[in-house]
Amino acid sequence: MATIKDVAREAGVSVATVSRVINQSPKASQASIASVKSAMHKLGYRPNAAARALVNQSSNTIGVLVNDVSDPFFGVMVKAVDGIAHKNGKHILICNGYHNAKEERQSIELLINNRCDALVIHSKALADEELIEYANEVPSMVLINRRIEQIANRCISLNNYKGAYLATEHLIRQGHTKIAYISSNHLIEDADQRLLGYRDALKNNGIYLPETYIEYGSPYGEGGEQAMTNLLVKSLDITAVVGYNDFMAAGAIAVLDENGIRSPEQVSVIGFDDVLIARYIHPRLTTIRYPIQMMAERATQLALALARHEQVIEEDLIYSPTLVQRNSVRPIQV
Template identity: 65%
Template sequence: MATIKDVAKEAGVSVATVSRVMNNSSHASASTKQLVKNAMKKLGYRPNANARALVSQSTNTIGVLIGDVSDPFYGSMVKAIDSIAIQHGKHLLIGNGYHNAEFEREVIELLINSRCESLVVHSKALSDEELIRFAQEKPSMVLINRYIAEIGERCIALDNYRGSYAAVEHLIKMGHRRIGYVCSNHEIEDTIQRKNGYLAALKAHGIKHQPAFIECSMPTEIGGEEAMTNLLSKNLDLTAVATYNDYMAAGTLSVLDENGYSVPDDISLIGFDDGIIAKYLSPKLTTMRYPIQMMAEKAVHLALKLACGASVNDEVRIYVPTMVRRMSVKPRQ
């Protein structure tokens, strides 16, 4: 593998001159730059990115921690971040955390050690204390879909509680009182907040909570199928079901259809997230829109501002889900 010394010898210049050319120094003439570039091309030399970063104090990279790149939710998030990164001449370095503390920790440490200028971190498994320590080490680290009061100025979060409350209240206002809830079994704050929103809406409208009306499973289509199958097995005479997310709603819809229930004529169904799947189900799914693209853009803008020491006092921090009314909910007859 060619070294910078090999390039200098091939071009007939000093190592210092090669270094100046690689760093676009104005002290190198056009002819010298061309000599060095020709030598680099001939030898197949690639500059060491970490070494250059030590000199320039910049890698032009934004580190991103996500849950799972195969999930369309994170695909939308990364796409939004990348669109802003491109505008600023930056590239992304992405790692999967899989909602696992060990994986999330390894990815964040890798991103920091790789000298990423800014970090956008979607962490659900690490403790508040550990994320605070990382934030102290990396002043341009921003959390997305997580709020920690001690570093609240660097958090972009969603009001999951308020969104779930609104979804269930919508069902109640449509005349439904026997409302089931298909819940995630992931032990993360989103699960707790959305379940609490469901419970709070029932209480606010004088509807007694019945534990049998809640079933938990994986936050996937398969999990939705399992949870709804369990609810139907109890013969609860439900008139509506709220779900943790649109994937679970899709699984719920499948089970209802297989068992002869028409949505929304027999049972109304509402989702959460407004993922791409929601408008392609039959019937099209009424759901709560999670503005992940807007939040991701805000998070990366904030991270870039923090990296250059700009003021961020006027930034929006907490986003609220909004309802998307489609065809899966109707008034109770």
């Protein structure tokens, strides 16, 4: 593999001159630029990105941490970040954290060591204190779907409690009182907040159900299937189900169908997130819209502004979910 010394020898210039050409220094003459680029092309030399970042104090990359990029929810998030990055002449470097503290820590360290200009971080496993330390080390780091009061001006989050409350209240307004809840078994604040929203919506409307109306599963279609199966074997009187997310809701609908229970005629189902699947399953899924694209774009814009040391306007960075009505919820027939 060719080195910078090989390029200098081939071009007949000093190593310092090659370095100036690589880093686009205005001190490099046109003749030097031409000869160095010709030598680089002939030798197949590629400048070391890390070395260039050290000189330029910029790698032209934005580091992104997600739970799992194969999840369509995070696919939308990554695409939104990439869209803003592209408009600003930058690329993205993506890491998966899998809601695991060790994986998230290693990923953030990797992004920092690669001298990313800015970081958009979706972290659920790391403690507030550790994320605050990273935020102090990297002034252009922004958290998404997480709110830490000490760095609230760099946190883009959603009111998950309100979303689950809206979902449950919508069912109540359709006359439902026997409402089950399928929750994620992941130990993250989103799950806690959504479960609390469900419980408070019932309580505030004078509805009291035993804990048997709540089941847990992995936040995917299979988890929704298992949770719905567990609810059915209890022989509970259920007329509606709130799903932690759209995938769990879709899994629940599949199990209802397998057991000859029509949705929404016999059991209404509502999801959360409004990912693509919600529009195409049958029945089309009534859900709570999570504006992840808008939030990811805002997070990226904020991270880049911080990287440029711009004055950032203080504003509320907590987004509100909204109800999307489709075909999976039906009023109780009196």
